[in-house]
Amino acid sequence: MKVGIGILGGGTVGGSLLQYLIDEKAAIVAKTGLELEVRRVAVRSLSKARTFTIPADLITDQPAQLVDDPAIDLVVEVMGGRDPAGDLVLRALQAGKPVVTANKELVAARGAELIQRAEEKGVSLLFEAAVGGGIPIIRPLSESLAGERITRVLGIVNGTTNYILSRMSDENLSFADALEEAQVLGFAEADPTADISGADAAAKAAILASLAFGTWISVDSVFREGIESLEPIDMRFAGDLGYLPKLLAVCEETAEGVSARVHPTLVPLDHPLASVRGAHNAVFVEGPQVGELLFMGPGAGGGPTATAVLGDVIDAARELLAEAQVAPRIRFAPGRLRDFGEIETKWYVRLEVTDAPGVLAKIAGVFGEAGVSIKSVWQEGRGDDATLLMITHDALEANQRAAVAALHSLDVVTEVAATIRVQSDEP
């Protein structure tokens, strides 16, 4: 059973996929019964130098023509970015062609619209590769756990920042040095903004939360804070207190509504996510029936991402050949989105203070007035000055911020040197 494949995008993932579909053609037929034939590959520039060869009879720089080509039964979109990828994907769905995409930015921004179009046309829109690279997480969330009332998803979904944080923790490097090292080794791009600002992780958090809770959450509703201002000294202090800093995507559903956010988070050292080092990704899922699940693996790279795309291609091709009117795997219903200020968080706060009687009482008073209670305090004196570390109990994010804002105006506080959120025990 032959299926004609068109690939939009000739980058690392497109190249790995093309190569694999050519090299492993016979093995794929044996294992799945499907003859997946690449019939067109659309690239931005025909003349660009590549580390792999696209056969001359396949390559084109006309992506819309690829989509329209009657020989193309199924479209793979691995070009990335919102435009023109979004319109090309819509065009394919409109023509009744199933689409497999690895494009987290597009799915996070226009997923609801694209999924609706796919449903109207009765075709599949699959995006396993959009989150966690080669880690199967989209399919487990939207199929295996379709019947579970998932309460929380915690993810390390950006390998670049995890690499940088691992190096800062393990080797006491500054953020700037760890970033430079990551760039030299190819773990970070020349312009690392999307990674270190948390924007990439926020797109993935939006997708994970949407699938887990069945309510579409736009990336614009995802609170995010990057890792740029983290300092090695807080890594050390956190370690002494039994925590490791991670850039965490946190998706929660409670009786009050759903939420998704991305920020540096102190994770307890004995939590499974603390063991995720270097450029690896991991997703931790919690639900009342299933308990706790961990999915871990390579979160990026041509090979792993192409594997995830290929799994989707096989799935979509199988449905295409069944000539079924495909119902969507998950239906999205409106849900109440919680503002980040309403969410309970725990904070780690490092203050530089003058070491005089009554200082702690003044600081504790500020927290108390804001409705935040303090769980633990450590003070390290240095003559006239002292460093004060505090971890608060769970309290409203808005109150935590109000407390910290008020600290700035205390005369005994020289500097609010660091604030990092701490992982709560439950949503």
Added chain:
Amino acid sequence: MKVGIGILGGGTVGGSLLQYLIDEKAAIVAKTGLELEVRRVAVRSLSKARTFTIPADLITDQPAQLVDDPAIDLVVEVMGGRDPAGDLVLRALQAGKPVVTANKELVAARGAELIQRAEEKGVSLLFEAAVGGGIPIIRPLSESLAGERITRVLGIVNGTTNYILSRMSDENLSFADALEEAQVLGFAEADPTADISGADAAAKAAILASLAFGTWISVDSVFREGIESLEPIDMRFAGDLGYLPKLLAVCEETAEGVSARVHPTLVPLDHPLASVRGAHNAVFVEGPQVGELLFMGPGAGGGPTATAVLGDVIDAARELLAEAQVAPRIRFAPGRLRDFGEIETKWYVRLEVTDAPGVLAKIAGVFGEAGVSIKSVWQEGRGDDATLLMITHDALEANQRAAVAALHSLDVVTEVAATIRVQSDEP
């Protein structure tokens, strides 16, 4: 869209599933668009006391009538055991009804036959819950990774033995004491034979290997060795050498063929599987494109297992309503099955020897003659006697056995006190 469900089996999993389908009916409709209506539950005894209630109009002790009932569109088999479950599943498939089963024993024994029947009838046969309880692993292996040439699957797939081994390692308990504790806490059954002998894990290894490699491997071809003879002293020695003992399912594909086996294995402490403690399960998957993936979670229990069953039910119901002729997810082709003797393994050997000059030379000579080279040796003297620990390099399993057999006849060897296999770096 209503789907009539019949449940074969009123045990823990059946009860959790029934309860959940009743309690969460509206939520499932909202999330999936499917109205899953339980119309019959078949139990062995109508009068048995249960911790949950089966509505009187649903309960029956006639499983074949349940299968034949035209109101039943989809059959869930959670009764366990080969008979009569196997014939009931076949009967349902024969009638064109999709089947979801949690029965690893049945799938491992008759999977090839059942899958073929499902294919002939164009209906789904799904069994996510058969391996790893609530951990999504069957779907990732057979769908997400359908295009990958998986080389190795390592699994901790039996929670009872993992609990016992964890307690032996952490608390220096004897096997008998750890087993008794597990029985008291409900982690082990009154008759623990299937767990501690490795039979349960062997069934799961057969399923994992079959799906990973696309060649059906019967449970009868799976080599197995249980944990009964492990001693705390070897736990301690292994720990000193940087290893932790686990009952591991090892499924491999090399150019020489496929294989599956279950035996106690010393896992390096820095391997992700070493962190899997207590009654948890985990599966580690390796492939050339995807790299290394880890799936971890609760491997048993009513809630987790029912969640996995429900995911399959939703998937099968969705396909049923699409009225598609369903193609199988994986096709199985004949493959060369390697005999365990042909496989390369590494061994840990503990010998009690007389402490005299030339002893090590004699022992090393025995290994050398069998074609096994020794990686490391530790000796601890106690006057006239000594304990000798050795770890060998990879060598043919048959040669490792020949070496150990020959040691028995050496006069300087008082006792071959322990042999445990050590995890190899690659298949």
